Amino acid sequence: MTTWDGPTPPAAQPLGLSGWALVLLRGVPMAVVVFGGLAVLLLIRQIERPLCGLDRPVTPWITQGVCRTVLRIFGLRLRVSGPRMKGPGAIVANHSSWLDIFVLNSRKNIYFVSKAEVAGWPGIGWLARATGTVFIKRDRREAKAQMALFEERLMHGHRLLFFPEGTSTDGLRVLPFKTTLFGAFYSDRLEHALQMQAVSVVYHAPKGREPAFYGWWGDMDFGSSLLRMLGTWRHGSVDLLYHPPVRVDHFANRKSLAAHLEKEVRSGHHAAQG
Template sequence: MSTWYSEAPPDPVRIDGAGWLRLVLRGTVLILLILVCLFLLLVVRLVERPIFGLHRPWTPFIVQFVCRNAFRILGMTHRLRGEVMKGPGAVVANHSSWLDIFALNARKRVYFVSKAEVSRWPGIGFLAQVTGTLFIERDRRKAREQTNLLAERLKAGQKLLFFPEGTSTDGLRVLPFKTTLFAAFFSDTLHDSLWVQPVSVVYHAAQGEPSRFYAWWGDMDFGPHLMKILAARKQGSVEVIYHHPVRVADYNDRKALASAMEEQVRDGHTRHLAQDE
């Protein structure tokens, strides 16, 4: 997977005295929220898993609670547009920041599809596993096995969310969608019944801050970026725009479907980002 880099370097992180106070206060509350809810999730999952297996009737609400309140703690506005697709299916969205995980989970229960390496990342890998992330190995020899995993999760009623750009950006653009993962949608198991919903995620920085304030890309370190957001005096907002879902069977192949999804996501992103200009 290739990583996207901006021609202009990331904006420097500067935190003043009051910013450090905000960082400590917000960070403490956020950590407590995550730890308490993580403990609750693990306890509930002990009962949920043996009874329901892949079905998760309770724990996703805990994840939603964390994500919604994370924005309240940060002081960010979380705006929603459009209707969420009912029933199981795939969701595809642009990718600008680690905040996307909170933004996309806050309204509706979704399960992220991620590269297998993420499962081995300290801390983040564990959180991803316990919240139901599906890890995919990018190995053509395992294509059938991966497709079966996708089908199994979808049949269990889960919404699986993909980032087809394959990398995050500065939040000012949508990159061309990679078609590889779309191939699984055209398998005999999924082709006739699967629906896909495109979603645009748009970040609006607070007045006076760089337009890419919330974006996290390239080789940017997670720690300083998180600290910058926790310390911010003024916060902006994130918009999540749900477009109309489409039926996979209405498209001839993965390239046609990927192109249609990319067009809708980019159009929504461009229109709503233009509100800042």
């Protein structure tokens, strides 16, 4: 996976006997919850799909329940603040880690927008497809196709969420937003009907650990990062700050819209870091 090329990630620390014991104590129930929830979701989707088509009145709640349970298994404390968006809309957030998927899914029924290659990843790709992730190619030549896809999903009441930074980081900063995807929301059907909401995701490391403890970047692989999360005795916390939703048609173009939402995410991130 291509990630932000920032400072060299910290070297992996040996887990020790107690760490490996925690990996088992947390990893087994986590696997049961994630893959058991996936099995239930796929079963219910077999009924939901022919009756409701793209609409998913039941299965997103399973995803939300699974993600909340996984955070409890980790012991990662979650604090949420800010207004809830009502009506059709999309969400943007800063991106620090694969943990963002569990954190953001635990509070809202959302569908992530992800690069197309993720669909082929073992494990993660299967989960992403099952939970309704929208896969796209980050290519301006695909703009019309992306617009049509977003229209279809949003008009069915789906809340789409994407990471405009285009990569994950060490969690200590917000990178400049890439504006390409924002153009898809300026279609005739969406521009005057849609809201967008910025969300700041801010992790606080466990006591005595490096500030970038929850970051995922550079050549860090998923497996070692997962073991680190499972094997940490006492976790820190994460703040989820929802900023006031704004209407797309209040901004002249994708660049002004992206600039406003980036400013909101950046200010919330800075404030929550203290």
